[in-house]
Amino acid sequence: MFFIKELSHTILLHPSYFGPRMLQYLESKLYADVEGTCSGQFGYIIAVVSILDIGKGMVLSGSGQAEFITRYRAIVFKPFKGEVVDGVVNNVNKMGFFADVGPLTVFVSHQVRHSPLVSITSFRITNLFLGPSLLTASSPQIIEKNTKVRLKIVGTRVDATEIFAIGTIKEDHLGVID
Amino acid sequence: MTTRLKPRSQVEDEDASALKLGAEFNNAGCLLISEVKYLLENRDKEAPDTAVYNKTLEYVKTFAKFNTTDSASAVRETLRREPALTQFETAQIANLCPADSDEAKSVIPSLVKVDDDRLQTLLDEIQTMRRFQS
Numbered sequence: 001m002f003f004i005k006e007l008s009h010t011i012l013l014h015p016s017y018f019g020p021r022m023l024q025y026l027e028s029k030l031y032a033d034v035e036g037t038c039s040g041q042f043g044y045i046i047a048v049v050s051i052l053d054i055g056k057g058m059v060l061s062g063s064g065q066a067e068f069i070t071r072y073r074a075i076v077f078k079p080f081k082g083e084v085v086d087g088v089v090n091n092v093n094k095m096g097f098f099a100d101v102g103p104l105t106v107f108v109s110h111q112v113r114h115s116p117l118v119s120i121t122s123f124r125i126t127n128l129f130l131g132p133s134l135l136t137a138s139s140p141q142i143i144e145k146n147t148k149v150r151l152k153i154v155g156t157r158v159d160a161t162e163i164f165a166i167g168t169i170k171e172d173h174l175g176v177i178d
Numbered sequence: 179m180t181t182r183l184k185p186r187s188q189v190e191d192e193d194a195s196a197l198k199l200g201a202e203f204n205n206a207g208c209l210l211i212s213e214v215k216y217l218l219e220n221r222d223k224e225a226p227d228t229a230v231y232n233k234t235l236e237y238v239k240t241f242a243k244f245n246t247t248d249s250a251s252a253v254r255e256t257l258r259r260e261p262a263l264t265q266f267e268t269a270q271i272a273n274l275c276p277a278d279s280d281e282a283k284s285v286i287p288s289l290v291k292v293d294d295d296r297l298q299t300l301l302d303e304i305q306t307m308r309r310f311q312s
Contacts (some may be wrong), residue, residue, distance in 0.1 A: 002211055031223075035226045082195035103230040103233050150274070172281075
């Protein structure tokens with residue numbers, strides 16, 4: 001799910017930047033520091049929408065650097081367990097497939113079989129350009145690179161700098177979409 | 179007297195099917211994919227060249243269901259009529275565009291609280307908006 005969220009970021013500024021262009025420098029530093037990063041707490045920070053408050057610079061005793069606590073509003077993306085999302089398949093192998101959901105990659109295994117409804121029956125190479133594909137049992141659906149799928153996230157693992165997710169397509173209304 | 183250890187404040191288990199999004203996101207504003215697309219495409223400063231940004235842009239272009247801001251806000255307006263819906267459910271309905279109430283309740287389990295007929299009316303309206311957007 002995409003969210004709009006208020007966040008804050010601390011910037012340490014070296015005294016050589018104190019001067020007329022300091023604010024511009026702070027802004028570009030904020031964009032460069034936070035956009036494209038990922039934290040377990042907030043998920044992926046995709047883009048800064050607006051800066052709410054650049055902060056009052058406090059000169060730290062000892063080092064002479066100024067500390068700015070900036071508040072900004074950003075678009076963040078965070079996956080949740082139990083959430084249904086659409087994705088694009090980017091890689092298929094014997095174990096299952098990987099789907100891209102925005103910045104996140106979700107692995108869907110065909111080993112786990114909670115319900116035999118849509119179990120993947122065969123692994124084969126149908127298309128030389130797209131590589132291997134998977135075939136599902138009921139109502140033959142072919143899963144290969146660039147197929148759009150609707151999947152449910154069943155678990156996420158959060159690292160300091162990355163989020164991993166596993167998903168399933170073995171439920172009603174999930175699977176290949178056009 | 180021995181002092182008992184305070185039970186450690188338990189981290190809330192996140193589960194979107196029960197609308198538990200964790201302390202940080204329970205009250206955060208959800209965005210529709212179509213709105214993210216609009217925000218990313220209409221930035222006043224140049225786009226950052228990060229993998230996260232580029233993959234997201236590609237994703238929202240692929241899956242945006244409403245291509246104008248008018249239709250996206252019309253959908254929000256429609257879904258606001260049902261007061262029981264949370265931000266998260268509103269965004270999920272608009273992102274996934276389920277065709278009937280059965281499908282909607284299966285992909286968004288927390289919708290069980292909404293009456294079938296009322297949900298169906300909302301879904302039909304959204305389908306119509308999708309079909310007739312310019």
